[in-house]
Amino acid sequence: MKYVEELRDKYKGENIWVIGCGESIDAYPCNWWRNNVCIGMNWGFSAFQDVGDGLDKFQTKDYYSVHAHKYPPDYIAKQLPEYLKTCIILLPPKRRAGIAWWEDYNDDPYYMRWGLRGGAWGNRATAQEFKVAVDCMMRGGDKCEYVSRGTTLHWAIQVAALMGGKTIRIAGAEGVGGHMKEHGSFYHKKYPQSGVHPRGFYHQGTKYLTDALRPHGVEVIYYYYGKGNRKP
DSSP states (O other), X not given: OEEGGGGTTTTTTOEEEEEOOOGGGGXXXXXXXXXXXXXXXXXXXXXXXXXXXXXXXOOOSEEEEEEOBSHHHHHHHHHOGGGGGGEEEEEOSSOOTTBOOGGGSOSSSEEEEBOOOOSSSSOBOOHHHHHHHHHHHHTTOSSOOBOXXXXXXXXXXXXXXXXXXXXXXXXXXXXXXSHXXXXXXXXXXXXXXXXXXOHHHHHHHHHHHHHHHXXXXXXXXXXXXXXXXXXX
């Protein structure tokens, strides 16, 4: 197995985009991220990879995606196996229905240790738990556990920081609607999203994560096309 720590500082000092599935994504032209490293989440890969639908794809310098739910990597493993090499699959503390599990794939993906063993899904991190995770990662630890507060977005931000991102810009962070969600769901109608945490819950987590990264010289900002920056 290979772990996400192998990507440490691969893009040191660069700007890295973390791309959610929110409706604000629809405003971006397909070549907006052409010269940038981008990290997406779950079904978002289908807006960047040729899945045979004839739609224009967003262009990037390099594209990675972080997967918590099993159905997107299941599709990739069957239809786009070469793309597994740039996927990052979360390793939960134990097997759960609908969550990706390392034994379901080969050694091509990178794996990321999922922390927080308590709670219904183990992704309800506090400010202190974000700080512990980030401090371990930024000190160069190779057995760190990564945490979240209700959204895969938080794991993707931590991947961007691990890769050496100096400024991490987030697009599509509102978490509802949008081209990417609908495009990804084209292959996912059998497993519709059962619901999301209230947006304030995971925006609070983004603020916790931003505060934890700031002492390490990493800036996290929201960016809206045509409107500019907004701090979490």
